[in-house]
Amino acid sequence: MTDCRNRDRLSSRTAVALAAITTLAMAGPATAETSPWYLGISQSFGYESNLYRIADDQRLPDGQSRSDTVSVTSLIGGIDQPIGRQRVYGSLDYGINRYANNDDLNNESYGLKLALDWETLERLSGTFRIAADQALTQFNNLNGITGRVETQKNIVNTELAHALFRLGRKTQLSFEAGLGYRQRSYSATGYADEEFDETSWSLGARYRPSTLLELGASIRQAVADYPNYRLNRDGSYETETVTRRYLDFTARWVPNALSQLDLRVSPTRITHEKNPINDFSGLTGSANWTWQATGKTRLHTTLWRDAGQSGDAVDLGIYGPGVNDTSTVTTALRVRADHDLTGKVGLYASLDYAHRLLNRTVVALPALTLVDLEGHDNTTTAALGVRWAVTRAGLLGCEFRSERRSSSNQALSVPFDGYGFSCFGQIVLQ
Numbered sequence: 001m002t003d004c005r006n007r008d009r010l011s012s013r014t015a016v017a018l019a020a021i022t023t024l025a026m027a028g029p030a031t032a033e034t035s036p037w038y039l040g041i042s043q044s045f046g047y048e049s050n051l052y053r054i055a056d057d058q059r060l061p062d063g064q065s066r067s068d069t070v071s072v073t074s075l076i077g078g079i080d081q082p083i084g085r086q087r088v089y090g091s092l093d094y095g096i097n098r099y100a101n102n103d104d105l106n107n108e109s110y111g112l113k114l115a116l117d118w119e120t121l122e123r124l125s126g127t128f129r130i131a132a133d134q135a136l137t138q139f140n141n142l143n144g145i146t147g148r149v150e151t152q153k154n155i156v157n158t159e160l161a162h163a164l165f166r167l168g169r170k171t172q173l174s175f176e177a178g179l180g181y182r183q184r185s186y187s188a189t190g191y192a193d194e195e196f197d198e199t200s201w202s203l204g205a206r207y208r209p210s211t212l213l214e215l216g217a218s219i220r221q222a223v224a225d226y227p228n229y230r231l232n233r234d235g236s237y238e239t240e241t242v243t244r245r246y247l248d249f250t251a252r253w254v255p256n257a258l259s260q261l262d263l264r265v266s267p268t269r270i271t272h273e274k275n276p277i278n279d280f281s282g283l284t285g286s287a288n289w290t291w292q293a294t295g296k297t298r299l300h301t302t303l304w305r306d307a308g309q310s311g312d313a314v315d316l317g318i319y320g321p322g323v324n325d326t327s328t329v330t331t332a333l334r335v336r337a338d339h340d341l342t343g344k345v346g347l348y349a350s351l352d353y354a355h356r357l358l359n360r361t362v363v364a365l366p367a368l369t370l371v372d373l374e375g376h377d378n379t380t381t382a383a384l385g386v387r388w389a390v391t392r393a394g395l396l397g398c399e400f401r402s403e404r405r406s407s408s409n410q411a412l413s414v415p416f417d418g419y420g421f422s423c424f425g426q427i428v429l430q
Contacts, residue, residue, distance in 0.1 A: 036081040040428030042074040050418025053140030065101035090114035154188035178202040192228035216250035258292040296340040327356035344389040352381040358412040375409025398423040
């Protein structure tokens with residue numbers, strides 16, 4: 001029954017993704033003069049040296065290959081259309097992913113983002129935003145805890161909706177209120193305890209003393225319910241509720257047209273109803289700096305600290321679809337540089353470092369007693385890539401990346417290293 005339910009769920013979401021692509025494609029021709037839309041296709045081929053992200057002394061089951069060649073065929077589309085005082089914009093990427101050696105991992109993925117910016121004749125404005133993505137879950141999440149190598153295909157689906165209401169658009173002082181919903185589910189039954197439904201709200205104010213500086217303060221709360229947190233002896237599931245409370249102090253400084261700095265400092269308290277070992281109280285926040293160093297070189301630096309499964313990590317580009325971070329708190333640094341060699345050829349390089357504090361309560365066999373595990377790991381990822389705009393509609397590119405992790409507790413996280421490279425071609429009409 002579980003497999004049928006998952007297949008039905010994935011099929012329905014694939015249909016939604018295809019319908020969204022059709023909507024994006026049909027939205028443009030009526031206003032083709034300003035090119036408010038784009039539609040294209042992309043093909044990439046890549047190689048992964050350590051697909052399952054396993055340690056050197058771990059062995060895979062028969063029939064599974066440590067390395068693999070991956071083909072991704074994608075249909076991409078987007079729209080950015082002003083409608084009077086409003087603006088509709090969004091993008092979608094639908095991919096068919098095929099593995100040469102581990103064909104049981106073949107899957108379909110997508111990422112959909114759609115938003116509406118609205119405003120009235122008075123001082124009311126806001127944004128409605130929806131997003132959904134589907135991806136193969138990144139491996140190595142359970143390798144340490146289960147004591148066996150994780151090779152099962154596991155598709156993660158995330159959906160979110162968010163509404164922001166603002167009073168005062170261009171005034172010196174403005175007020176904001178936000179409501180949000182986020183849901184995550186997995187196709188593999190081994191991840192049932194990580195599925196959640198989360199509701200959130202925020203209330204705050206922003207003050208602009210000048211055109212160069214904006215200050216803000218708000219309160220924010222998110223409550224995540226985990227319906228299948230722990231399996232009881234009688235076969236029923238125990239639920240878990242995680243509450244995150246933030247007091248956000250923010251600042252945006254734009255000293256000139258070449259630089260922008262966004263800061264957030266948040267006294268934070270995170271409580272777990274059933275698993276207090278993961279409770280956290282302290283400072284979280286982020287710093288995001290963009291700098292046009294020269295006419296051809298751009299630098300982007302992000303420093304981030306927050307609890308695992310926070311939406312902020314995805315919003316800042318630190319994590320992408322398919323990453324399941326269950327850390328108590330993660331501190332991450334990303335530095336990226338983009339350089340235009342010519343008007344059509346560009347290079348980029350990035351370096352990421354993440355330090356995670358790990359805590360987990362597990363059921364020890366055969367007595368079925370609860371055991372608290374603690375530890376930390378450090379992961380470093382480096383990437384180097386090149387892109388070439390062959391024509392106005394055509395783009396080619398290649399990327400090489402390397403990843404290495406160390407761990408203090410291999411029952412929570414195993415150390416590993418690996419590398420990969422890929423090349424792609426893309427054609428876009430607009």
